[in-house]
Amino acid sequence: MPRSITTDDVAHVARLARLQLSQEELTRFTQQLAAVLDHARDVESLDTTGVVPTAHALPLVNVLRDDVVTPSLDRATVLAEAPEVEDHRFRVPKILGDSQ
Amino acid sequence: MTAAFGVVSISASVRSGEVRALDVLDAHLEVVASHEAGVHAFNEVTAEQARVAASMIDGIVAGGGDPGPLAGVPIALKDNLCTAGTPTTCSSKILQGWHPPYDATVVQRLAAAGAVFVGKTNLDEFAMGSSTENSAFGPTRNPHDQTRVPGGSSGGSAAAVAAGFAAGALGSDTGGSIRQPAALCGVVGAKPTYGLVSRYGLIAFASSLDQVGPFAMSVADAAALLDVISGPDPMDSTCLGEATARSASRLGSGVEGLRIGLITEMQGAEGMADDVKARLALAADALSGAGAKVDQVSVPAVTFGLSAYYLIAPAEASSNLARYDGVRYGLRAPGSADITDMYLRSRSAGFGDEVKRRIMLGTYALSAGYYDAYYGQAQKVRTLIVKDFAAAYENFDVLLSPTAPSTAFEIGAKSADPLTMYLNDVFTIPSNLAGHPAVSVPFGVGDDGMPIGVQVLAPALAEPLMFQVAEVLESLAPPAPLSASRRSLRALGAPADRGAAL
Numbered sequence: 062m063p064r065s066i067t068t069d070d071v072a073h074v075a076r077l078a079r080l081q082l083s084q085e086e087l088t089r090f091t092q093q094l095a096a097v098l099d100h101a102r103d104v105e106s107l108d109t110t111g112v113v114p115t116a117h118a119l120p121l122v123n124v125l126r127d128d129v130v131t132p133s134l135d136r137a138t139v140l141a142e143a144p145e146v147e148d149h150r151f152r153v154p155k156i157l158g159d160s161q
Numbered sequence: 162m163t164a165a166f167g168v169v170s171i172s173a174s175v176r177s178g179e180v181r182a183l184d185v186l187d188a189h190l191e192v193v194a195s196h197e198a199g200v201h202a203f204n205e206v207t208a209e210q211a212r213v214a215a216s217m218i219d220g221i222v223a224g225g226g227d228p229g230p231l232a233g234v235p236i237a238l239k240d241n242l243c244t245a246g247t248p249t250t251c252s253s254k255i256l257q258g259w260h261p262p263y264d265a266t267v268v269q270r271l272a273a274a275g276a277v278f279v280g281k282t283n284l285d286e287f288a289m290g291s292s293t294e295n296s297a298f299g300p301t302r303n304p305h306d307q308t309r310v311p312g313g314s315s316g317g318s319a320a321a322v323a324a325g326f327a328a329g330a331l332g333s334d335t336g337g338s339i340r341q342p343a344a345l346c347g348v349v350g351a352k353p354t355y356g357l358v359s360r361y362g363l364i365a366f367a368s369s370l371d372q373v374g375p376f377a378m379s380v381a382d383a384a385a386l387l388d389v390i391s392g393p394d395p396m397d398s399t400c401l402g403e404a405t406a407r408s409a410s411r412l413g414s415g416v417e418g419l420r421i422g423l424i425t426e427m428q429g430a431e432g433m434a435d436d437v438k439a440r441l442a443l444a445a446d447a448l449s450g451a452g453a454k455v456d457q458v459s460v461p462a463v464t465f466g467l468s469a470y471y472l473i474a475p476a477e478a479s480s481n482l483a484r485y486d487g488v489r490y491g492l493r494a495p496g497s498a499d500i501t502d503m504y505l506r507s508r509s510a511g512f513g514d515e516v517k518r519r520i521m522l523g524t525y526a527l528s529a530g531y532y533d534a535y536y537g538q539a540q541k542v543r544t545l546i547v548k549d550f551a552a553a554y555e556n557f558d559v560l561l562s563p564t565a566p567s568t569a570f571e572i573g574a575k576s577a578d579p580l581t582m583y584l585n586d587v588f589t590i591p592s593n594l595a596g597h598p599a600v601s602v603p604f605g606v607g608d609d610g611m612p613i614g615v616q617v618l619a620p621a622l623a624e625p626l627m628f629q630v631a632e633v634l635e636s637l638a639p640p641a642p643l644s645a646s647r648r649s650l651r652a653l654g655a656p657a658d659r660g661a662a663l
Contacts (some may be wrong), residue, residue, distance in 0.1 A: 074525045
């Protein structure tokens with residue numbers, strides 16, 4: 062059985078998920094997530110030896126279509142929703158920091 | 162039975178020219194004007210666009226044409242369904258001001274059938290919640306008692322129909338988000354079989370569970386809406402490729418000789434209120450009296466549904482919500498030093514607490530060292546639920562359970578304790594995990610006078626049978642009052658010379 066989730070674990074997953082937490086949030090979320098995970102832990106009591114996992118409830122097959130060009134979203138309409146645009150592209154802050 | 166001011170009755174009256182679509186719309190908009198401030202069902206009311214659409218419908222009828230099976234029917238859309246040019250927010254700050262460049266397939270289909278869109282309805286942020294309190298724009302209130310929640314996450318859609326703001330609505334259901342608010346607001350709400358309805362333009366929460374479905378005042382009205390939105394769509398590869406039997410095809414067939422199973426594990430569950438239990442027993446007796454064979458049936462694995470769901474759904478959400486990064490649309494925190502800083506600050510400012518909790522829970526359940534214990538095990542539990550349902554359906558045509566453990570609770574009563582809130586979905590989650598259809602039908606009121614719903618569960622693609630049983634249940638239900646605002650719609654009516662039809 063996995064051990065209970067700690068504030069270090071929550072800080073770690075927050076970093077992975079690109080979320081910034083205050084100290085108060087870290088404490089509160091850790092308690093709340095621990096309660097949910099404690100409840101969820103009852104799935105471990107089931108014997109699932111030899112049980113195949115289900116990713117989708119109904120059988121799905123690959124869906125293919127003919128390789129024909131069809132209209133896509135209009136570029137100008139899409140770019141109009143962007144926070145910042147430059148030269149028909151999405152503009153973002155620098156990707157490499159000064160130290161890199 | 163078709164409801165007054167219902168989907169079927171409105172479209173019949175508009176198509177025949179008895180009633181103008183614009184008058185029907187205006188009647189609903191007057192109720193919106195007088196009651197929306199208290200209920201807060203909508204993130205945006207699209208009155209002007211609706212008037213233009215209604216006038217067009219009237220023009221088609223005047224010219225001798227047929228606007229379609231939903232002619233002039235006022236519909237509310239959950240605000241996680243994309244509407245071209247109209248903001249779609251998921252009740253999240255991270256999408257505030259975003260204008261989708263396209264319509265969801267279900268929106269296109271409703272419009273093509275003659276529906277008129279009243280507005281975009283409030284929801285728990287990204288459909289994560291059971292009370293519509295997790296909205297960046299404030300909670301929706303239950304039209305039957307504004308101190309109480311409408312349920313969630315599609316609480317705005319359920320409230321809009323219950324309040325008389327619209328004849329029908331669309332919601333999405335990942336773990337009960339259509340059926341639970343339908344029960345708490347006293348309306349019909351159905352989650353279709355996974356793959357029956359296209360999800361192109363439904364903003365993703367948990368992709369192996371999400372389905373779009375209808376709300377309405379009657380079973381026949383809900384089936385009529387579902388028949389318009391269902392069917393193959395080349396834009397959604399998870400949508401079934403073949404057309405299926407019409408959901409309304411078996412209405413009026415009764416329940417004589419049908420075998421109906423009462424799910425044993427869903428009668429004595431933790432936190433289930435006595436009045437809900439009593440209504441369920443009454444529903445079973447009523448169906449038995451109508452000629453069905455009603456018996457207990459055990460579906461053991463459903464007791465692990467809640468736990469499996471709260472590992473699987475957050476895991477999928479953590480992946481789906483990675484796209485909100487401030488690059489292409491939505492909120493971007495200004496003045497960031499570099500791109501990582503921008504991601505961190507945009508996501509932290511844009512998402513509310515419940516969304517953050519679920520993203521972290523999912524990230525944790527998928528992380529190295531915990532994957533097998535949590536996510537892997539939950540997927541195996543899902544297999545057991547599918548098998549147990551299959552065994553039950555060897556002996557029964559449909560199954561019966563409560564929709565929610567209690568009537569609508571007070572606003573704020575459960576918002577500090579996520580786990581208590583999650584327990585609201587204990588009866589609805591198994592159908593999502595199995596991919597099966599289920600519908601909540603109003604069945605009287607509880608000791609507090611608030612609506613109670615009974616759930617009819619059916620095997621995959623058995624919607625016609627499910628609605629057949631649901632309609633009988635509806636006809637046998639104890640009386641339940643309409644909300645004050647919907648009563649005001651009834652009194653308002655269409656203009657006197659044409660109003661009789663409604």
